[in-house]
Amino acid sequence: MVEVASFRIERVEILRADGTLAAPLPAWAEDGAELVRLYRAMVLTRVYDTKSVNLQRTGRLGTVASSLGQEAVAVGTAAAMRPEDVFLPSFREQGAMLWRGVRIEELLTFWGGDERGSNWSGPREDFPICVPVGTHAPHAAGVATAFKLRREPRVAVCVLGDGATSKGDVYEAWNLAGVWRLPMVTVVNDNQWAISVPRSAQTAAATLAQKAIACGMPGIQVDGNDVIAVREVVGRAIERARSGEGPALVEALTYRLADHTTADDARRYRDDAEVSARWKEEPVARLRNFLVARGLWDKEREERLLAECTREVDRAVEAYLARPPAPATDMIDHVFAELPPAMAAQRASILRRAAERAERRSEPRGGRP
Amino acid sequence: MVEVASFRIERVEILRADGTLAAPLPAWAEDGAELVRLYRAMVLTRVYDTKSVNLQRTGRLGTVASSLGQEAVAVGTAAAMRPEDVFLPSFREQGAMLWRGVRIEELLTFWGGDERGSNWSGPREDFPICVPVGTHAPHAAGVATAFKLRREPRVAVCVLGDGATSKGDVYEAWNLAGVWRLPMVTVVNDNQWAISVPRSAQTAAATLAQKAIACGMPGIQVDGNDVIAVREVVGRAIERARSGEGPALVEALTYRLADHTTADDARRYRDDAEVSARWKEEPVARLRNFLVARGLWDKEREERLLAECTREVDRAVEAYLARPPAPATDMIDHVFAELPPAMAAQRASILRRAAERAERRSEPRGGRP
Amino acid sequence: MSALTLVEAVRTALARAMDEDPTVLVLGEDVGKDGGVFRATEGLFERFGPERVLDTPLSEALFTGLAVGLGAQGFRPVVEFQFDGFMYPALDQLVNHAGRLRSRTRGRLSCPIVLRAPYGGGIRAPEHHSESPEAFFAHVPGVRTVIPSSPARAYGLLLAAIRDPDPVVFLEPKRIYRAFREEVVDDGKALPLDRAFVLRQGRDLTLLAWGAMIPLCLEAAGRLAEEGVSAEVVDVATLKPLDTATILDSVGKTGRCVIVHEAPPSYGPGAEIAALLAVAGLFSLLAPVVRVTAFDVPTPLPRLEDLFLPAVADILEACRTVLAHR
């Protein structure tokens, strides 16, 4: 019996749950303004999440997935990227999308059930929200292949959940990234739950980071409730990828404090006690404590920030609600670059249906069906 | 940075390429008769492979995949199983299927293009040959789940190639086996090629065994040209699984000495020199050298064995060629347990087509189309 | 006997099947403690335990193949897909294995599995949660495709699907999971897996539909009756094998046919039925067949979904078109 290979998985922790330092700060984090920027982004995300859940509850938005408690994963990841990198989100990375320039109004438009929300003005090459779990990992590999073939120093960054790590297409994409040395970084938002299925029921792997070993790329754990650590570790992975050294997998350990989505009731399957315990580790208070201890933050600034974020979100909500609906033909006019003549009759039917539905709406109740 | 997990991959080698011992023999292998049994099975497999390639070349068989050079993987694996275990092969494990009691005639019937070949008299619960690469791994997980639920001390054993390890469904099955601690053992026939794609282009993982780490199960390499080592290592994995300790992955390092199949021409993509070099490591001569050195084998026995195997194969070929064709309705009568009445008309059409084709065949050339 | 919703009827049938046959298992994502996102498996985990109700890791391709393995070993796994849009990864296993294991081994192994999923639109769900993929499944040899349209039919057809010795895709119209109640007798009686249901007799035209389109067709038939038009409503129910006799009889009588479904039209499920009429019912047709369907576009997000899905008005318009041919 000879040993032919050996591997180790490490975890990076910087800020402790109480906001004290477990390890030295990275150089960039000595810049207080930068930390405040990260803090602001997390708070904005939380205000947005709260608002969008409320909008759903009051029937003005469809199902939404709050990122409560996981803001550091999204914000830290986005902050580690360059604008010209490409981001491929799943459905819980609003914090990252906002950082990269997707507008709140656009996010609301999407979750409100209108594809125009994904035609955002911001990062034009970023991928839209991916709902089928993990299916965007191969896209990330494709984007990264494009960068590599064009010799562009850019990186494809993909975020997915602990549940997604059980999908074969995710594994296949990682395996390709490994063997083609693609500039692709995957961040696993390991929030311990895939709806009602706990992390322990997804896989017997002791860490999700070690799944990278199967694909010949580095895997590392990071405290996902510490935005400084996330930004640092993801940043290193991204810059390594940018310099041509290939892909990496970052497992960000965090916790889903909210229900899976507004369509879920987590009390059916997990203990409140577990959730309460995890509240002690959440990323926003953690960074705030650190900022306060460093003299970078105080109650007054906190109040100002909250008011500011609330205003920003409220304004976006107003714009969202005021936006005129898309024309009926929107559903057919973008399917192909040019509408095939064979589909002209269907386009006409859509217009006919639209006219009929409008007429029906305008009729008094009890009118024609 | 704290280390949170570490892993090592080991390789087991017993017989060296020249037939001398690199490590002590396992106890069972001190039994010369058992070694001769393994040797005989490998030789029979090689005679069968040679014959089936010839039958294909002369138009009496469809495409076939020779296992030349990989006999130890198939035979060692089958020899490590108990009859009541279930085997799930891909298309290159004739050595294992023969060991388990599938008859040569049945194999030929299948490769000759007749499903009756998969309705073998031998191991009734074993799965048929799986042509779509890797898609039988989830079946193995299902069979293993059945064993576990019924608390039967049985193991599902699945063999697939190095190329198959890039398939997501294979990974998914391993991941499930890990988390459900299923009695499932996968043997990777790592023959260095997936048609024209070399092992190095499939994955950046240094070993295929380490893919097990992603799934929280043990992975180990074995010299796949050494039937003693294969039987020993796979046997340990199977008995471990049988005792409830969960799945394992065994990577058997070997080499595909032949073309991928009779439809392939490997000279298009690999050097003859590479192949010649690998001939020095092949499993049959290796074990023979060892047996001879131990006084368990000699030229006379070799000749007798070859004659015997040839006779056995020839007899099977005759039976195969003499077997009357299946009735036309065979293609429809087994689709459902009972033919749905809605399909009765199609069954009648099949009979009509059969009559028409038969008539056409019996007409002189130039007759009706 | 009690008045159940469709999803309750599904749950009742699952419980009954698990009760009467220990080889019946329920598998899928969140089917255990959570009881499934639509609560179709609610209470089963508590009642039958973790060895009968199994939450799998998140992978549809996997649990389909897992079911094939279990089926070959004599279990009867009933797999729940969380939503229709996540069923596509199952097609590989369905086409290449489930539908042919019996034939491939000439009966040595078989595949008594059921793939269940909530399906169709109309609940303003996110992307990929409102698909109508029945045509994909109905084209697969060796596989049955069944779609109930009421609680009682859900109960009887699901029992039949689970007891059937071969693979069945069972699509549950989520839009009517809780839309209405119907008396369901939990007597273990299955319904046949190859029979359409004539829900309303009529003379002037035939409305052919299934799933959530059935209530719309019944409403349309009611309206037409007010106008003196007698519409027959047939719930196709078992798309495969298709009950051609009932369909041909009905259209043979009425001479006019409107097919209603939620899937896109091209190469959609309605095509087979219209083809049946062109092949075997041509001379009874007094008017061209009309298909009332979605469009050949990706299912839109909820804001435009209402225009994508057929409504009663669209059905009535189609009826008037076929009636115009005298």
Added chain:
Amino acid sequence: MSALTLVEAVRTALARAMDEDPTVLVLGEDVGKDGGVFRATEGLFERFGPERVLDTPLSEALFTGLAVGLGAQGFRPVVEFQFDGFMYPALDQLVNHAGRLRSRTRGRLSCPIVLRAPYGGGIRAPEHHSESPEAFFAHVPGVRTVIPSSPARAYGLLLAAIRDPDPVVFLEPKRIYRAFREEVVDDGKALPLDRAFVLRQGRDLTLLAWGAMIPLCLEAAGRLAEEGVSAEVVDVATLKPLDTATILDSVGKTGRCVIVHEAPPSYGPGAEIAALLAVAGLFSLLAPVVRVTAFDVPTPLPRLEDLFLPAVADILEACRTVLAHR
């Protein structure tokens, strides 16, 4: 100008497309040094190098998704599936992403990809190597499905598919990869992606087919001519979008229609065409439509394949059936 086989025409079109557009890539299993198992990509690796012709790891789901990512970035990947039976894992990416990326982002991103595969039966290949899955693809919104039936049409249609800004599934009838030669001018001229081809004019009946069934239909038409029957042969070629006008014109003229394909009949590709006639061509039909197809059974292994696939005699029998209606 030279006489090429169909597979040579495919290769010529690939080389031309790669030559004229540096964003065209060829991806798949064994497409590099090996030149593909049917040699469709032979010589491309040598000519365009490893950055234009890429052997992927063994995974069809992966390389379909990979193509989506490349497509969104402005590349035009042409993906080769080794055989038809290995395409099913692509459906998830095709339905859920390729076919909707443009619409989902309202044009911000798009998906100019081609999925090529040798398809169909008739070469006595192993299991899963002789499938006709075109109906699955033709039902997917946002995706075109194209099947050539001759070297010249393979050349022109493949060029068009590669240049098309949206996803195209391109199925190559492997049975006639090398069956005959045809003059092909390598002039870069594409054929339209929504036009059927009238290959033989006729008055008495219309034979509708595609791919490897076309030579059989032409042979049948020849035989019928000897009997004084004038059969029109239409190569449908672009299954989606379907050229309804050409089909309706032809059947409008002949009044009789036989549809021939290799796929199983139920919910198969011929259903849409028969449906078209029931919907828009009813009053021109003098006889019921007949479908000559495989059966609703898994593609058998080679020994029974001959009975599974339509032959000239079956086509002739169908023609006599429709002709019997006077």
